[in-house]
Amino acid sequence: MPFHSSMSFWSKIIDGFRKSDEKIDSVESHRVSSEVQSATSESVRIAYVDVEVGANDRKIHDIGALRDDDSTFHQSGKKGLMEFLDGIDYLCGHNIVKHDARYIFGKDGECPWILVDTLYMSPILFPERPYHCLVKDYKLVSEQMNNPVADCRLTRELLQDEIDAWNALPEGRRLVFATLLRGKPEFDGFLRVVKAQYAAEGATDLIKKHYEGKICGNADIDDLIEHYPCELAYALALIGTAHDSVTPGWVLHTYPQVDNIVRQLCLTRCIQGCAYCDSRLDIHLNLKRFFGYD
Numbered sequence: 001m002p003f004h005s006s007m008s009f010w011s012k013i014i015d016g017f018r019k020s021d022e023k024i025d026s027v028e029s030h031r032v033s034s035e036v037q038s039a040t041s042e043s044v045r046i047a048y049v050d051v052e053v054g055a056n057d058r059k060i061h062d063i064g065a066l067r068d069d070d071s072t073f074h075q076s077g078k079k080g081l082m083e084f085l086d087g088i089d090y091l092c093g094h095n096i097v098k099h100d101a102r103y104i105f106g107k108d109g110e111c112p113w114i115l116v117d118t119l120y121m122s123p124i125l126f127p128e129r130p131y132h133c134l135v136k137d138y139k140l141v142s143e144q145m146n147n148p149v150a151d152c153r154l155t156r157e158l159l160q161d162e163i164d165a166w167n168a169l170p171e172g173r174r175l176v177f178a179t180l181l182r183g184k185p186e187f188d189g190f191l192r193v194v195k196a197q198y199a200a201e202g203a204t205d206l207i208k209k210h211y212e213g214k215i216c217g218n219a220d221i222d223d224l225i226e227h228y229p230c231e232l233a234y235a236l237a238l239i240g241t242a243h244d245s246v247t248p249g250w251v252l253h254t255y256p257q258v259d260n261i262v263r264q265l266c267l268t269r270c271i272q273g274c275a276y277c278d279s280r281l282d283i284h285l286n287l288k289r290f291f292g293y294d
């Protein structure tokens, strides 16, 4: 899927605004990796799975699975998979919620484990271009073609990096994302793995506080939370970056409102006027700022 052409336009404009914020942002997003704890501790039992489905027959051709003790499962069908996974708490995969799980458990089948999807969290945690080195658009970047066990190892690596990135986010942003994404199947498993905290009072005030100076102060946050919580989370991930960023094509395809929400928050001047719009969206100020004209 190609990138939406208009995205690069506004990202350039926002990037122009960002230059002056860069110093603050880079401090804020500094990774405290030394303090990061491994979430794959003994108390949390995670296994990884990858299902290869035929492009034409849409049937399972190959399944790979991996447990934390490094034992592996590699078969052309599901037989023996449930026994292999017995005793785990979480089943993790890249695009597992809307793809692999449907093939393993059937369309309406019940899954006995909590699903953790590395695909959907990735643009939240790695919004800057280039993205995480293991992810290209919605796919994992694998050196071994069609090897589901190799893809399980990549998924394990990606999940650990996502956990590290989550723990390195400022606490306020963790609260914002967790509160917006709680209970959504694509995100909920990850939030449980990282033992995310949620804001009982909702995300509106948190967003206004933690994105002050980056978005219009009069934007209707409540309405966005009610109708587009996931899209708002992706939009805020983009807005919160210090460097060049762009929404991956698959996100725009799955959540087409992300583009509009960024425009609404960052590029639409409010009638009442606010500190953000009066400085960032003032045509005369910016004529001077970007082109040097009075």
Ligand SMILES: [Zn+2]
Pocket (backbone or CB within 6 Å): 215, 216, 217, 218, 219, 269, 270, 273, 274, 275, 276, 277, 278
């Ligand atoms: Zn405004």
